[in-house]
Amino acid sequence: MENRIYIFMGVSGCGKTTIGKLFAETLGAKFYDGDTFHPESNIEKMAAGIPLTDDDRYNWLVDINKQARELFSSGQSAVFACSALKEAYRVLVAQQIGDAVVWIYLKGDVDTIHLRLKNRKGHFMSPELLQSQFDILEEPDSAIYIDTALDTNTIIQTIVKKLTKSEFGLVGLGVMGKSLARNFAGKGISLSLYNRFIKGSEEQIAEKSISEYPELHSAVGFEDLKSFAESLERPRKIFLMIKAGEETDTFIDELVPYLNNGDVIIDGGNSYYGDTQRRILFLKLKGIHFIGTGVSGGEQGALTGPSIMPSGPAEAYKLVERYLTLIAAKDKSGDPCCTYIGIDGSGHFVKMIHNGIEYAEMQLIAEVYVYLRYAVKMQPPQIAAVFTEWDKSELNSYLLGITAALLVKKEGDAWLIDLILDKAGNKGTGNWATIAASELGQPATLITSALLARYVSTIKENIRVNGEQATEHNLETISLPEIRDAYRLARIVNHQQGFMLIDEASKKYSWDLNLAEIARIWTNGCIIRSAFMEELVLVLKKDSNIFENATVLKQLKIAKSGLKMFAVSALQYDLSIPSHLAALDYLNVLMGNYATANIIQAQRDYFGAHTYQKIGDSTGKYYHTEW
Numbered sequence: 001m002e003n004r005i006y007i008f009m010g011v012s013g014c015g016k017t018t019i020g021k022l023f024a025e026t027l028g029a030k031f032y033d034g035d036t037f038h039p040e041s042n043i044e045k046m047a048a049g050i051p052l053t054d055d056d057r058y059n060w061l062v063d064i065n066k067q068a069r070e071l072f073s074s075g076q077s078a079v080f081a082c083s084a085l086k087e088a089y090r091v092l093v094a095q096q097i098g099d100a101v102v103w104i105y106l107k108g109d110v111d112t113i114h115l116r117l118k119n120r121k122g123h124f125m126s127p128e129l130l131q132s133q134f135d136i137l138e139e140p141d142s143a144i145y146i147d148t149a150l151d152t153n154t155i156i157q158t159i160v161k162k163l164t165k166s167e168f169g170l171v172g173l174g175v176m177g178k179s180l181a182r183n184f185a186g187k188g189i190s191l192s193l194y195n196r197f198i199k200g201s202e203e204q205i206a207e208k209s210i211s212e213y214p215e216l217h218s219a220v221g222f223e224d225l226k227s228f229a230e231s232l233e234r235p236r237k238i239f240l241m242i243k244a245g246e247e248t249d250t251f252i253d254e255l256v257p258y259l260n261n262g263d264v265i266i267d268g269g270n271s272y273y274g275d276t277q278r279r280i281l282f283l284k285l286k287g288i289h290f291i292g293t294g295v296s297g298g299e300q301g302a303l304t305g306p307s308i309m310p311s312g313p314a315e316a317y318k319l320v321e322r323y324l325t326l327i328a329a330k331d332k333s334g335d336p337c338c339t340y341i342g343i344d345g346s347g348h349f350v351k352m353i354h355n356g357i358e359y360a361e362m363q364l365i366a367e368v369y370v371y372l373r374y375a376v377k378m379q380p381p382q383i384a385a386v387f388t389e390w391d392k393s394e395l396n397s398y399l400l401g402i403t404a405a406l407l408v409k410k411e412g413d414a415w416l417i418d419l420i421l422d423k424a425g426n427k428g429t430g431n432w433a434t435i436a437a438s439e440l441g442q443p444a445t446l447i448t449s450a451l452l453a454r455y456v457s458t459i460k461e462n463i464r465v466n467g468e469q470a471t472e473h474n475l476e477t478i479s480l481p482e483i484r485d486a487y488r489l490a491r492i493v494n495h496q497q498g499f500m501l502i503d504e505a506s507k508k509y510s511w512d513l514n515l516a517e518i519a520r521i522w523t524n525g526c527i528i529r530s531a532f533m534e535e536l537v538l539v540l541k542k543d544s545n546i547f548e549n550a551t552v553l554k555q556l557k558i559a560k561s562g563l564k565m566f567a568v569s570a571l572q573y574d575l576s577i578p579s580h581l582a583a584l585d586y587l588n589v590l591m592g593n594y595a596t597a598n599i600i601q602a603q604r605d606y607f608g609a610h611t612y613q614k615i616g617d618s619t620g621k622y623y624h625t626e627w
């Protein structure tokens with residue numbers, strides 16, 4: 001182990017000497033009491049109750065530094081106790097030793113320490129000087145903070161724990177970070193945990209999580225970045241689970257000064273894939289690896305096993321593969337639902353499309369619910385029973401299962417679902433997915449329709465048009481098997497569009513993505529896991545466009561009339577079913593003989609001489625007509 005100079009700091013009476021000595025014994029190192037370095041003149045002043053000036057302290061601090069430097073340069077570790085209340089004092093004491101000085105700050109409140117001082121016998125320091133020490137105290141930015149109220153044994157154990165290097169670091173103990181930390185720790189990985197410190201609101205967050213969850217008891221908590229970084233084995237592996245966007249950039253800027261060549265940062269937040277690519281390049285210049293990874297599964301998945309979609313430099317992935325695969329969900333064969341997605345920001349791209357598919361899957365279930373509730377006139381528990389039944393079949397999916405469960409929840413005498421405001425939120429990934437699809441020229445109509453349905457729901461309160469509702473007599477509803485066909489088919493379309501979009505990005509950006517492997521890691525742990533996703537693993541091994549698969553094609557043909565009847569019936573009831581309509585419309589274009597694009601081409605050629613191609617002309621020649 002490298003030699004270090006450990007300095008216990010804090011006001012008089014905080015326990016520096018007692019704890020310092022005990023710690024030195026634990027280490028088998030020499031102990032030096034800073035007070036013994038004071039010249040006679042300083043001792044006389046303090047005994048007379050006169051506060052020391054900075055001039056008085058200068059030679060004292062220089063002498064301590066001299067002793068510490070000698071020990072350090074002779075390869076020894078040593079423990080000092082020294083109040084070092086101001087940053088300038090600490091700079092003096094640590095000069096020419098630098099990072100090998102480990103500051104341990106014994107923090108306590110004035111009243112407790114004053115009481116201790118009064119009970120202390122035979123010390124030259126007068127208790128009345130205590131307030132003057134608190135007045136000048138500048139708490140260190142970088143130190144191991146120890147609460148002096150703890151008993152001595154706990155203090156020593158905490159310090160030893162904080163000085164033992166951890167295998168893996170995790171930043172951000174919000175909803176996801178806390179669950180991931182518990183998952184990592186439960187798999188036997190030694191952890192350092194960091195959460196930012198904000199006075200009054202975000203204090204001791206890591207420590208609180210550690211005491212709250214038994215599996216985290218061996219983890220070490222930090223709220224100063226330098227100590228956190230120093231607590232990690234090298235190359236460091238640091239997993240960020242913090243707010244995506246500017247916050248992630250700012251945090252990386254704060255962290256990087258404490259990192260070394262070859263360290264790896266893994267960003268598990270929902271970052272934009274373009275930002276991930278930029279961060280990979282920026283950090284490469286500094287010799288630091290960056291892995292951007294999608295994580296899906298929500299709070300529970302993060303705890304029991306999420307689906308993980310990492311990308312970035314392959315050599316960096318190798319360094320963290322063991323950790324990510326260890327905490328990931330397992331597929332039916334027991335393989336981890338974590339795979340190296342590819343280079344650049346491809347992992348976050350794939351996660352973004354995952355979320356887009358999720359938007360549409362949720363919307364499709366919501367549309368079936370609306371039909372069953374307001375056209376078929378079923379009550380929530382009856383609808384839950386239908387969904388539960390479907391969930392036992394090839395329609396099984398996590399989202400269908402949770403919808404069945406939420407529909408039977410009551411609040412008082414009411415169904416909770418009836419009390420929830422009809423206004424959907426979003427955190428931006430559906431928007432990004434829609435933009436990406438558009439940029440790639442891909443018709444992700446289900447993702448887009450589901451996103452826009454959420455937007456429409458938010459303006460409903462402001463712009464409510466009082467129109468006529470459908471007069472319901474003479475209207476007939478369609479059968480459950482037909483509704484089932486409609487839903488099944490719309491889901492197929494949603495997945496076909498999603499995977500086609502990923503395939504297009506793979507080609508455009510030369511990512512060489514493995515669609516079947518992506519489907520495989522989505523078979524468990526993530527929000528869009530389903531029986532159909534399991535089918536797709538096999539289908540995508542053969543066909544990247546799932547509509548080219550004979551089995552899928554057969555299902556399309558069988559279920560199309562159900563989708564059509566569902567659409568017609570729902571529209572007659574004035575129900576909003578945009579994602580089923582988008583699926584039907586998409587199929588009408590792909591499967592039908594009559595489309596609109598020939599008229600569009602003719603119009604474009606008419607006003608802009610944009611040219612057109614002709615049916616049956618295999619040369620692909622472009623024509624222009626003087627209309």
Ligand code: NDP
Pocket residue numbers: 171172173174175176177195196197202205241242243244247248250251268269270271295296297298299
């Ligand atoms: P929370 O809001 O619960 O937690 C956010 C975390 O980020 C907190 O630890 C917070 O610290 C920290 N944080 C916020 N701003 C900063 C900052 N400026 N500097 C340092 N830390 C900061 O969110 P989640 O846990 O739900 O999400 C975390 C990330 O995971 C996000 O990127 C999210 O998109 C992504 N994600 C979330 C999923 C989910 O289901 N919730 C699923 C998959 C990914 P503090 O406590 O101090 O505020």
